[in-house]
Amino acid sequence: MPAPERLPAPGVSTTGEHRDLLALGELTVVGRIREASNAVLLCTVSYEGAATDCVYKPVKGERPLWDFPDGNLARREVAAYLVSEATGWGLVPETVLRDGPYGEGMVQRWIESADADTGEDGDGGEGTADGGPGSGLLALVEGEEAAEGWKPVALAEVGEGRTALLVHADDPRLRRMAVLDAVINNGDRKGGHLLPAPDGRLYGIDHGVTFHTEDKLRTLLWGWAGEPLTDEAREVLGSLGAQLADGAPLATRLAELVTAAEVAAVRDRVEQLLRTGTHPKPTGQWPAIPWPPV
Structure with missing residues (x-):
């Protein structure tokens, strides 16, 4: 055979x-x-x-x-x-x-992650050191400002009383992922859950803690927080809202997988994103960054 x-x-x-x-x-x-x-x-x-x-x-x-x-x-x-x-x-x-x-x-x-170069910020900052998932998309850099092409997330303790700035790439693929996470209320977007594929596509995995009715968004992709959504994102969200209408095929299929309240919460989050026109900010009611971050 x-x-x-x-x-x-x-x-x-x-x-x-x-x-x-x-x-x-x-x-x-x-x-x-x-x-x-x-x-x-x-x-x-x-x-x-x-x-x-x-x-x-x-x-x-x-x-x-x-x-x-x-x-x-x-x-x-x-x-x-x-x-x-x-x-x-x-x-x-x-x-x-x-x-x-x-x-x-x-x-x-199964996604075989591409070998990505570890990022350097142009000012001698150190990128992700292990070359694992998320490499080239996330980095820890010295100082308190991100270099061009990078978005700041938060200061992190790196031992011996030192801190470094956690940054992620200003990458349209990551920005789409940030919008998706806001819609599904992803409570665990870690660096290891980002897989750049050899063909240039970016995939996200491990979405078990999603769709909660309460705000549970925890992510490393806060770099666009408060910034206007792209025209592309607004168009996509408008289409998604229509697909989530009562009786629409997507809404019906989701109701077979999560609760009716959770489907309604997805619809509400899409409407809120369209109403504000901006990426969400951390609420302060829930840890904004997952642990461990990678």
Whole structure:
């Protein structure tokens, strides 16, 4: 029997192929990502002569969260993918909800992160040192001002009484991600959840703590806080608002994954973004930056 053909990283034309493969293919567990707080299994999935790598997060492997008592993290991850697709930005890898070797869970296409150069700010500042996910997009620099092409986030203690400025790239891909996070109320946008792909696209992963009705936005992407939304973002949000109307297909699908109150809260957040026309600011009622940040 010939080996399955491995699908390439998708452009627009292969997204549906990957989604069908993830939903219908045979899952084979090949390892576990032990750094994760919940069960995260690395798998291969094959179907009708095609194969790809993927991540499988079974609901049985989730640790209960006191502030997310409804539903499960797997369904929230699928909901985040659906909203990302509705924006047209494709910021979340193809994600499906299905049965697997350990029961129902989220299955998501594996993204091989590109090797990115560690950023330097032009003033001798040091970028991310490990070359891991988020490299070239986030940096710690000396001083209290960001260089051109970078947006300041916050001062951070780096040991021995020293502080450094946390900055992120003034990158349109990151700016779209910041808008998506504001819509889905992402409570955990860390540097390690940002994956630049070899084809130049940027993906966000780990969206289990999203869609809460209360403001839970925690992110490293505060550099645009209070600034006007781009024309592109306003256009996308207008379209998204229409897709979230009662009875619309997106709203109906989301209601199968999260609570009715949470769907209504998504709609309210989109309306608020359009009404203010600006990126949100930290409220001070919730830690604004996730820990650990990477």
